[in-house]
Amino acid sequence: MNNPHLNDGAAGEPRMEPISALVDGQLRVDVFANAVSACVEGSDARAAWHTYHLIGDVLRFGESAGSASDDGFAARVAKRLAEEAPAVRHAAVEAAVTPATENVANYHHPASESGQNVREEAANSPVFRWKLVAGLATMVAVGAVGWSTLGSGLSPAGMPVGAKPGQSLAALDSRADSQALKRSASSEPAGSAALSVQAGSRQMIRDPRLDELLAAHEQAGGVSALSMPAGFLRNATFEGRGR
Amino acid sequence: MARLWPLVRVRAATPMAHVALFERHWRQMTMLLMLAAALNVAAAQVAPALPKPEDKAMSESEVADWLKRLHGASRDRNYVGTFVVSSASGALASARIWHACEGEQQVERVETLTGAPRSVFRHNDRVVTFLPDQKVARTERRESLGAFPGLLKSLDATITDLYSAKPADSGRVAGFDAQVVQLTPKDKLRFGYRVWSDRQTSLVLKVQTLDTDGHVLEQAAFSELHYDEPVRIDQLEKMMAATDGWKVETPVMVKTTAQALGWTLSSPVAGFNPVNCYQRALGGQAAADHAGAAPDNAMHWVFSDGLASVSLFVEPFDSARHGQPGQMVMGATHTVTLRLSGGERGNGEGNWWLTAVGEVPIATLQLFGERLRRLAPTK
Numbered sequence: 001m002n003n004p005h006l007n008d009g010a011a012g013e014p015r016m017e018p019i020s021a022l023v024d025g026q027l028r029v030d031v032f033a034n035a036v037s038a039c040v041e042g043s044d045a046r047a048a049w050h051t052y053h054l055i056g057d058v059l060r061f062g063e064s065a066g067s068a069s070d071d072g073f074a075a076r077v078a079k080r081l082a083e084e085a086p087a088v089r090h091a092a093v094e095a096a097v098t099p100a101t102e103n104v105a106n107y108h109h110p111a112s113e114s115g116q117n118v119r120e121e122a123a124n125s126p127v128f129r130w131k132l133v134a135g136l137a138t139m140v141a142v143g144a145v146g147w148s149t150l151g152s153g154l155s156p157a158g159m160p161v162g163a164k165p166g167q168s169l170a171a172l173d174s175r176a177d178s179q180a181l182k183r184s185a186s187s188e189p190a191g192s193a194a195l196s197v198q199a200g201s202r203q204m205i206r207d208p209r210l211d212e213l214l215a216a217h218e219q220a221g222g223v224s225a226l227s228m229p230a231g232f233l234r235n236a237t238f239e240g241r242g243r
Numbered sequence: 244m245a246r247l248w249p250l251v252r253v254r255a256a257t258p259m260a261h262v263a264l265f266e267r268h269w270r271q272m273t274m275l276l277m278l279a280a281a282l283n284v285a286a287a288q289v290a291p292a293l294p295k296p297e298d299k300a301m302s303e304s305e306v307a308d309w310l311k312r313l314h315g316a317s318r319d320r321n322y323v324g325t326f327v328v329s330s331a332s333g334a335l336a337s338a339r340i341w342h343a344c345e346g347e348q349q350v351e352r353v354e355t356l357t358g359a360p361r362s363v364f365r366h367n368d369r370v371v372t373f374l375p376d377q378k379v380a381r382t383e384r385r386e387s388l389g390a391f392p393g394l395l396k397s398l399d400a401t402i403t404d405l406y407s408a409k410p411a412d413s414g415r416v417a418g419f420d421a422q423v424v425q426l427t428p429k430d431k432l433r434f435g436y437r438v439w440s441d442r443q444t445s446l447v448l449k450v451q452t453l454d455t456d457g458h459v460l461e462q463a464a465f466s467e468l469h470y471d472e473p474v475r476i477d478q479l480e481k482m483m484a485a486t487d488g489w490k491v492e493t494p495v496m497v498k499t500t501a502q503a504l505g506w507t508l509s510s511p512v513a514g515f516n517p518v519n520c521y522q523r524a525l526g527g528q529a530a531a532d533h534a535g536a537a538p539d540n541a542m543h544w545v546f547s548d549g550l551a552s553v554s555l556f557v558e559p560f561d562s563a564r565h566g567q568p569g570q571m572v573m574g575a576t577h578t579v580t581l582r583l584s585g586g587e588r589g590n591g592e593g594n595w596w597l598t599a600v601g602e603v604p605i606a607t608l609q610l611f612g613e614r615l616r617r618l619a620p621t622k
Contacts, residue, residue: 130269137276209564210598212525213556214578216494216543217600219370219383221554223518223547225310225402226438229317229342229351230447234463236353236363237338238328238574 016048023052301408301424303400309408309424313438316445318344324417324468325356330461330574337466343474350479364483371483380489386519402549405429405514406436414439416448417468426550431455432513432607433551434575444470452575455604461574495524496543504542506557508614512607515546515553525558546601546611553601555611557583565596570605577601579608583615 021027022035038045218235301309321344327337341352353363362373365385372381402408411423421439428435435453440446449464501507501520521543541558560582568581583595597615599608 127269130273134269134273134276137273141276207564209526210578210580213554213598214576214600215381216523216556217552217554217576219385219494220496220519220521220543221545221552221600222385223545223552224550226313226436226447226450226550228314230438230450230463232351232365233326233338233340233353234328234450234461236361237326237355237463238330238336 019045019048020052023049023056299409301403301410303403306403306408310402312445313440313447316441316447317342318349320344320444320446320470321472321474322446322468322470323472323474324465326353326463327466328461328463328574331459332572332574334574340465341472341474341479343476343479345476348476350476350483352479352482362482364479366480366483371486373489378489379492380486381492381494382486383494401514401516402426405433405548406550411437413442416441417465419443419448419468421448428455430513431604432515432610433548433603434460436550439464452602496521501542501544502618505618506542506544507616507618508611509616510614512546512610512614514548515607515611516548517544518547518552519545521545523556551602553599553603553608553611555615556598556600557595557615558598560594560596572605575602577603577605577608579605579612581609581612583612583617 018027018031018035019039022032022039027035035045039049040046222231222235224231322340322342324340325337326340327335329335336358337356339354339356343350347367349365349367351363351365353361353365355361360375362375364371364373368385370383370385372383373379374381406426406428408424408426411425413420413422415421416439420442422442424438424440426436426438434455435457437449437451437453438447439449441448446468448468449462451459452461454460499520499522501517504520504522523541523543525539525541539558539561541556544555544557546553546555565580565582568579570580571578577600579597579599581597583597595617597612599611601608
């Protein structure tokens with residue numbers, strides 16, 4: 001190490017003050033640069049740097065946050081990367097070469113099209129075509145489930161438990177029925193059932209005589225297999241007449 | 244193709260790696276989804292998801308058994324509930340129902356919850372209707388209600404001739420599992436029905452009336468039902484008899500035949516058999532109010548096809564009251580009024596006014612109007 005600042009003082013013992021100041025973040029400009037280069041070049045300075053960090057962690061948190069300095073770790077990683085990179089690049093180059101020589105028309109390597117700078121795609125980067133296929137498969141699955149449900153038919157459902165009389169017809173009926181009711185409602189005026197219906201130019205006037213006749217129909221005209229009890233209850237409940 | 248099982252063995256070290264893992268295994272996910280879709284489709288082909296209703300119609304004896312069960316149900320047990328009638332036009336009416344039975348005695352009380360207050364009591368075939376707004380109590384005897392067991396036998400055959408009865412998908416009404424039977428008319432002269440009956444007790448829980456296009460015209464159903472409630476017959480009968488202070492009205496009617504009154508149909512309307520005919524005195528109330536005014540006499544001729552009934556009211560034409568012909572729809576009940584044509588037949592039919600009422604399409608009522616004929620006087 002030829003760093004004059006660090007070699008001052010006792011022989012063979014580098015000065016620790018710049019390292020301490022570096023850890024505390026007090027150095028500026030070229031002094032900072034020198035201290036950093038000392039850490040990079042000298043293992044002693046680097047060890048001191050780690051020690052100071054350890055001391056600081058213990059003082060602040062009461063325990064050490066990270067592992068001890070391991071010079072070997074960084075070196076090992078760097079070595080592995082160096083070993084790996086040429087192998088990956090070799091494979092990419094071969095892949096780039098193969099389509100050119102064998103002329104496989106539908107083989108597509110994204111890196112090969114970019115030319116010389118062959119960079120392999122990261123293994124976990126998304127491939128769009130599979131996203132597309134997966135989305136399509138989801139739609140097919142949903143469609144198949146929905147189709148089989150529709151195919152087996154919608155059953156006309158009964159009334160919901162505890163339906164209150166004030167609820168609208170749509171709530172009481174199954175969906176298919178309520179849609180059917182809405183369609184037929186368009187052919188009748190909305191609102192009270194006791195309205196007259198205009199058919200062409202005809203309009204029926206509600207008068208007491210008509211009410212009497214309707215009551216008579218209810219009384220004597222209920223000859224039906226369904227009149228007991230449903231028909232009777234329906235006539236007794238349905239306020240179609242305003243008497 | 245990558246192996247399927249790495250999907251479970253790969254561990255993600257960082258949050259971003261989860262996403263990466265998912266994206267990397269699109270192929271496996273795709274395969275799984277396609278497999279699921281294929282299995283589902285195959286399953287749907289092999290076995291239907293829901294049990295399908297039978298496709299063939301019920302036979303006459305099956306219909307007869309079913310109707311007998313429906314009638315037996317209300318004769319066997321007490322119940323209390325809320326009944327709701329709703330029509331396609333959006334009108335809604337509801338009432339509270341009490342039903343009690345003891346041997347052959349059947350008593351019912353209906354209190355309307357919507358519209359003008361009304362209490363209807365029924366003891367077998369006798370019906371009393373209290374109208375608090377006018378302080379009027381109407382008492383009447385309804386033959387159709389009392390005559391049932393015998394009447395039913397004659398109706399079974401007619402019903403199977405005119406309607407095709409098929410079981411439909413079951414449902415729930417008022418919390419009870421119900422069996423559904425769909426009655427589809429074989430011609431356009433009548434409406435269809437869907438009947439829900441309690442699977443256990445066979446009580447009719449819901450009836451839908453369907454028009455000729457299959458749309459629901461009207462629905463009458465229990466929204467709430469409780470079996471075996473302690474309803475006392477004697478209490479209901481006491482309420483029914485409490486007509487003191489009320490103006491008691493009884494319809495004046497005489498049972499007769501259409502022929503005796505001078506009417507017939509040129510040809511019967513398919514499926515509708517004449518059931519009863521009465522001569523009624525109408526406008527009795529008005530007669531009492533305006534002393535000296537006589538009530539009008541009208542013929543009331545009743546037809547039925549087993550499920551639907553039609554009433555033809557024929558009264559003398561009165562230009563003061565009877566104007567343009569008209570039509571009216573109230574839920575499933577349709578009404579047609581017209582002046583009987585027949586001037587060209589020269590037997591004075593044009594002097595009569597017809598009001599046809601029934602739970603049938605308007606076209607059917609108009610057909611009755613076209614076929615009604617005045618009999619030539621025999622004397």
